[in-house]
Amino acid sequence: GQCSEAHLDDLVRLGGTMRIASKCGLGQSSANVFCSLVEHFRDDLLGRVDVTI
Numbered sequence: 712g713q714c715s716e717a718h719l720d721d722l723v724r725l726g727g728t729m730r731i732a733s734k735c736g737l738g739q740s741s742a743n744v745f746c747s748l749v750e751h752f753r754d755d756l757l758g759r760v761d762v763t764i
Contacts, residue, residue: 713760714760719757726743727746730742
């Protein structure tokens with residue numbers, strides 16, 4: 712697939728919005744895994760896809 716740094720930033724921001732807007736624990740924590748993955752392995756993620764600018 713294709714990905715850009717902006718795509719990852721948008722998805723992390725969306726995860727933060729889900730955390731704030733959700734009224735249940737599942738919704739508040741559902742994006743944690745993805746956000747942690749991006750935080751700790753951003754370079755690896757971008758290295759495995761066709762990076763677009």
